[in-house]
Amino acid sequence: MAGLVKKVPDLLTASRAVIAVAIATLGFVGPRALEAVVLLIILGWTTDILDGRLARRWKKNPTWIGEKEFAFDMVMVVGGLCYLVMAGFFPPVIAGIYVAVAALVIAFFRSKSVTMSFAFPLVALPLVVSWFNAPRAALWFTAWIAVAVVLDRKRFKGVVLEFISNYRAIRR
Numbered sequence: 746m747a748g749l750v751k752k753v754p755d756l757l758t759a760s761r762a763v764i765a766v767a768i769a770t771l772g773f774v775g776p777r778a779l780e781a782v783v784l785l786i787i788l789g790w791t792t793d794i795l796d797g798r799l800a801r802r803w804k805k806n807p808t809w810i811g812e813k814e815f816a817f818d819m820v821m822v823v824g825g826l827c828y829l830v831m832a833g834f835f836p837p838v839i840a841g842i843y844v845a846v847a848a849l850v851i852a853f854f855r856s857k858s859v860t861m862s863f864a865f866p867l868v869a870l871p872l873v874v875s876w877f878n879a880p881r882a883a884l885w886f887t888a889w890i891a892v893a894v895v896l897d898r899k900r901f902k903g904v905v906l907e908f909i910s911n912y913r914a915i916r917r
Contacts, residue, residue: 765824772831
């Protein structure tokens, strides 16, 4: 049982890939799936908060999945963009150009902060879209963000400081 418990952080991390596929697949359903997509996004980002907390609490050494945790986050981001494009909320050409430019800049700088800079608008986009198309879901998402920041403010501050530090390193 103890061995299975130690795998929980990795299972939470890996679950984001499954959640991302579910989100993207809901693009076939279209705009009427937006509330479900927001709930899945909330679930996915909740696993992001929990996996690291549990791994640190249990003093768990990183596995391959743990080392690739940021990549799983980016899969969530792409899943959300796929849904928005497939459901008709975001123009495919603009999305394609954005992803192509992001890929080139990220490949050039090879920096987590640069990647985060391109990812942030895509993370925020489902919230913006839901404000105009599913206000109830937007309220859920906004409340979740507020609670997450309050409960995990130390980690939030750490992420922001890491982001700033990485940007300073790029400028040198």
